[in-house]
Amino acid sequence: MNKKETDANFTKLFLIVICFVFMGLFLVLPLMVVLGTAFRDGIHAYKNAVTDY
Amino acid sequence: MKSMRNKVIPGFGMTAGITLTMLGVIVLIPMASLVIYTAQMDFHDFIHTITRERVLASFKVSFETAFAASVINTVMGLILAWVLVKYEFPGKKVMDGMIELPFALPTAVAGISLTALTTDQGWIGRIFTRWGIHIAYTKFGITIALIFIGIPFVVRAVQPVLEKMDSSCEEAAQVLGAGRAEIFRKVIFPEIRPALLTGFGLAFGRCLGEYGSVVFIAGNKPYETEIAPLMIMSELQEYDYASATAIALVMLAASFLVLFAMNLIQSKSGRIVRGGR
Numbered sequence: 001m002n003k004k005e006t007d008a009n010f011t012k013l014f015l016i017v018i019c020f021v022f023m024g025l026f027l028v029l030p031l032m033v034v035l036g037t038a039f040r041d042g043i044h045a046y047k048n049a050v051t052d053y
Numbered sequence: 054m055k056s057m058r059n060k061v062i063p064g065f066g067m068t069a070g071i072t073l074t075m076l077g078v079i080v081l082i083p084m085a086s087l088v089i090y091t092a093q094m095d096f097h098d099f100i101h102t103i104t105r106e107r108v109l110a111s112f113k114v115s116f117e118t119a120f121a122a123s124v125i126n127t128v129m130g131l132i133l134a135w136v137l138v139k140y141e142f143p144g145k146k147v148m149d150g151m152i153e154l155p156f157a158l159p160t161a162v163a164g165i166s167l168t169a170l171t172t173d174q175g176w177i178g179r180i181f182t183r184w185g186i187h188i189a190y191t192k193f194g195i196t197i198a199l200i201f202i203g204i205p206f207v208v209r210a211v212q213p214v215l216e217k218m219d220s221s222c223e224e225a226a227q228v229l230g231a232g233r234a235e236i237f238r239k240v241i242f243p244e245i246r247p248a249l250l251t252g253f254g255l256a257f258g259r260c261l262g263e264y265g266s267v268v269f270i271a272g273n274k275p276y277e278t279e280i281a282p283l284m285i286m287s288e289l290q291e292y293d294y295a296s297a298t299a300i301a302l303v304m305l306a307a308s309f310l311v312l313f314a315m316n317l318i319q320s321k322s323g324r325i326v327r328g329g330r
Contacts, residue, residue: 030166
């Protein structure tokens with residue numbers, strides 16, 4: 001593998017990692033917090049919360 | 054009459070009528086009502102309302118954070134669109150599908166979850182607190198919420214342009230000895246610049262008016278983290294519709310100016326790309 005190809009692969013990997021980190025921090029983590037908080041006290045507490053009207 | 058009969062696509066009159074009616078009902082009438090409500094106050098009161106120290110501070114916070122978030126979104130949106138179009142990797146389809154998540158998630162839910170994450174006890178907040186950086190209840194936190202809200206606009210504006218871009222120009226530049234950075238700067242960037250500006254404009258407009266996700270993470274400290282939409286809400290809660298619409302009118306004018314400037318730059322860069330002057 002020549003230097004140009006190595007550089008191209010490094011750039012590709014670097015950009016993909018940046019995207020995964022960004023998506024993880026800004027999109028996945030908030031979603032996990034929502035789900036984690038919703039089910040923190042168990043499925044029954046969740047069911048009671050959404051049907052308690 | 055003859056020219057009407059020769060039109061390849063019929064129905065111009067009807068579609069134009071529907072378009073103008075929709076534009077009038079959905080956009081122009083609400084905007085006109087803003088002007089009408091504001092006109093209830095005299096010019097002196099209008100100036101007094103929009104130049105109150107607290108209102109000016111809220112404008113500053115709104116514009117600064119919306120601009121910072123839109124710039125970050127433009128850079129990250131370009132990288133995300135580039136990666137999704139140019140590379141193959143595991144999880145690509147999931148990543149592509151998740152871009153629209155901020156549209157699907159109610160803004161209040163996004164605000165609550167981002168606040169929970171970034172407070173000094175939150176998963177991310179506690180890491181930054183060790184270095185003395187506070188995210189929630191600061192402008193930094195507002196910017197984070199706006200980045201979350203605005204990212205799909207840039208990605209979805211740039212992605213189709215990258216997909217449709219003809220690779221022959223890149224190949225020609227490579228054959229002529231241009232480096233990858235030079236190809237990006239001189240061949241690819243001029244092509245995607247209008248789409249990037251569109252994404253920036255859309256994200257900025259959305260960020261400027263965002264209320265639901267920001268109101269939780271901002272902490273709403275007067276003169277520090279109060280945003281302009283919150284000032285509008287405060288005036289509405291006091292039944293002072295004229296003041297609320299006066300502040301809204303300034304926001305509307307500013308958004309309109311930004312979008313107009315974006316369109317101007319876009320049309321200029323479009324002419325240059327097409328080879329015109």
